[in-house]
Amino acid sequence: xxxxxxxxxxxxxxxxxxxxxxxxxxxxxxxxxxxxxxxxxxxxxxxxxxxxxxxxxxxxxxxxxxxxxxxxxxxxxxxxxxxxxxxxxxxxxxxxxxxxxxxxxxxxxxxxxxxxxxxxxxxxxxxxxxxxxxxxxxxxxxxxxxxxxxxxxxxxxxxxxxxxxxxxxxxxxxxxxxxxxxxxxxxxxxxxxxxxxxxxxxxxxxxxxxxxxxxxxxxxxxxxxxxxxxxxxxxxxxxxxxxxxxxxxxxxxxxxxxxxxxxxxxxxxxxxxxxxxxxxxxxxxxxxxxxxxxxxxxxxxxxxxxxxxxxxxxxxxxxxxxxxxxxxxxxxxxxxxxxxxxxxxxxxxxxxxxxx
Ligand SMILES: O=C(O)CCC(=O)C(=O)O
Ligand SMILES: [Fe+2]
Numbered sequence: 001x002x003x004x005x006x007x008x009x010x011x012x013x014x015x016x017x018x019x020x021x022x023x024x025x026x027x028x029x030x031x032x033x034x035x036x037x038x039x040x041x042x043x044x045x046x047x048x049x050x051x052x053x054x055x056x057x058x059x060x061x062x063x064x065x066x067x068x069x070x071x072x073x074x075x076x077x078x079x080x081x082x083x084x085x086x087x088x089x090x091x092x093x094x095x096x097x098x099x100x101x102x103x104x105x106x107x108x109x110x111x112x113x114x115x116x117x118x119x120x121x122x123x124x125x126x127x128x129x130x131x132x133x134x135x136x137x138x139x140x141x142x143x144x145x146x147x148x149x150x151x152x153x154x155x156x157x158x159x160x161x162x163x164x165x166x167x168x169x170x171x172x173x174x175x176x177x178x179x180x181x182x183x184x185x186x187x188x189x190x191x192x193x194x195x196x197x198x199x200x201x202x203x204x205x206x207x208x209x210x211x212x213x214x215x216x217x218x219x220x221x222x223x224x225x226x227x228x229x230x231x232x233x234x235x236x237x238x239x240x241x242x243x244x245x246x247x248x249x250x251x252x253x254x255x256x257x258x259x260x261x262x263x264x265x266x267x268x269x270x271x272x273x274x275x276x277x278x279x280x281x282x283x284x285x286x287x288x289x290x291x292x293x294x295x296x297x298x299x300x301x302x303x304x305x306x307x308x309x310x311x312x313x314x315x316x317x318x319x320x321x322x323x324x325x326x327x328x329x330x331x332x333x334x335x336x337x338x339x340x341x342x343x344x345x346x347x348x349x350x351x352x353x354x355x356x
Contacts, residue, residue, distance in 0.1 A: 013125050015139050018107050020214045030135045031222045042253035049248065049257050050077055052266075055084035057185050071189035074276075078283035079248050079267040081260055082182060087174040089262045095171035096240035100296050101161035103139060103212040113141065113155050122155035137222040137289045139212045145172035146206035172206050175236050175264075175300040179204070182266055183234060183302075190276055192313050200304035201233075207303075213245060213287060213295040224287030224295075229351060231337050232269035232301035239265075240296035249284040257285075270351050271303070271333070274325040277312035282351065306330045325354045 019028070050073035056062035057070070073080040102110070115124040123141040141157075144150045145168060157164040180201045184194035213224040224245060237246065239259035246265065247254040257265055273282040289295070311327030328336065337350055 013135055015107060015110070016137050016214050017103060017139050017212065020216070024217060027216065027218045027222060030132075031137055032218075033134065033221060033223055035221060039249065039252055039254055041247070042250065042255045044256060044258070047250055047253065047255045049255065049265075050080040051260070051263075052080045052082050053084040054082060054086070054181070067185060067189050070185055074186060074189065074268055074280040077248065077250060078273075078281045079257065079265065079285065081257070081263045082178070082266050083260065083263050085178050085181075085264060087178060087264075091167075091170045091174055092238055092262070095167045095298060096238070096296065098157075098161045098164045098167045099141075099210040099212075099298055100240060100294075102141065102157055102164065102210070103294070103296065105160060109160060113157055115142075115155075119152070121152050134226075136225055137213060137216050138224045138287065139214070140209055142207065142209045143168065144205065144207045145169070146176055146204070150205065168208065171298070172208055172300065175208075175302070176201070176204070176206055178236060178264060179206070179234060179300075179302040186234070186268075186272065186280075190279065190313070190316065192275075192315055197304075200308045201302060203305035204233075204308075205303045205305075207232075207301045209299045209301070211287065211297045211299065213289045213297075215291055215293050216289045217291065219289045219291050222289060224289045227284045227286040229273075229282035229284055229349070230267060230269040230301060231271070231334075231350065233271035233275075233304055234302050235267045235269055236300045236302060237265040237267070238263075238298050240298065243290060243293065243295040245287045245289065245295045245297065247286055247288055254286070254288075269301070270354070271310055273351060274310050274354060275313050277316045277321065278324050279316065304330070324356060326356055328354070 050069065052070050052073060053066060056066035110123050113123045115122040121142055121144060125136065125138065125140065143155055144152065156168070180198045183201045184198040187197035188194045211225070216222050227249065242259050244256045244258050246257040248257060267285065268280045268282050270282045272280055308330055309327060310330060310333040312323045312325055317323050336353070340350060340353065
């Protein structure tokens with residue numbers, strides 16, 4: 001995302017961690033949802049998010065089969081767990097520890113990095129645009145990390161947690177490595193030029209959002225992050241621990257994405273839905289909360305370089321299949337999203353505004 005885009009800003013709301021630090025007689029009204037029309041939660045033994053193995057994608061023997069599996073995963077789920085990648089568990093664990101330490105710091109220490117008007121970066125909550133908007137049971141810190149010149153270091157925790165900045169630098173570079181290689185295979189699965197995609201992501205941007213979901217006395221009536229599709233090209237998520245929370249909508253049911261050790265959850269974002277001309281869908285997903293303990297996740301939104309045009313790939317357009325989405329420059333795409341965020345919610349999903 002380039003720097004001249006106006007991201008809009010968020011109204012400050014109380015920290016959920018501070019809220020639960022006091023004895024809580026009842027969950028405040030602003031967090032309570034109407035769950036009457038909600039989709040059911042699927043039976044975990046019947047519906048399981050696909051697992052893709054990077055070592056198989058790279059192996060001459062298993063490559064073809066695994067690319068087919070990847071294609072099916074992107075087409076039918078839009079989300080999968082990636083195992084067998086080469087990123088060291090240690091560097092991921094170190095970022096997880098720093099993130100947990102950050103959320104466990106005192107309110108005053110965290111407020112040093114609070115979001116400021118006119119910017120979405122920093123510690124707080126995302127996109128609170130009106131005083132009567134329902135709130136999410138989540139504290140977060142959002143930081144642009146790659147390219148390095150886009151970093152707003154005033155929002156990057158400095159003395160405490162010790163070495164937070166180094167850990168985030170290493171973590172985001174590791175996530176870029178994973179993105180560069182998996183996007184190449186995703187392009188290949190679509191029959192597109194893998195190298196061109198990997199290069200676009202080599203020079204792409206990477207925004208990191210660390211989420212903290214405190215325990216909630218009424219987990220069924222609140223939501224950690226409400227249902228949405230990501231505006232990224234792809235998103236990489238790591239869970240800091242083994243507490244499930246992420247759910248994806250599949251055939252009208254919410255399916256838990258169970259954390260697996262050293263696995264990275266990959267989901268298709270709206271940019272790749274457009275590029276694939278709808279063959280792959282950016283899935284709706286959300287974060288649920290639990291009664292027992294904090295859940296932490298780290299989410300990296302991956303974008304191609306700013307020369308990349310957000311439009312259906314020409315190779316996928318032919319007499320049988322016409323372009324279903326508009327063509328936009330990268331900057332037009334991001335600006336159109338943030339323009340919509342500033343409006344009050346008209347109920348139209350962002351992806352629908354991109355359709356022809
Ligand atoms: O924390 C999670 O499980 C989901 C987070 C997410 O979807 C997001 O930050 O966009
Ligand atoms: Fe998301």
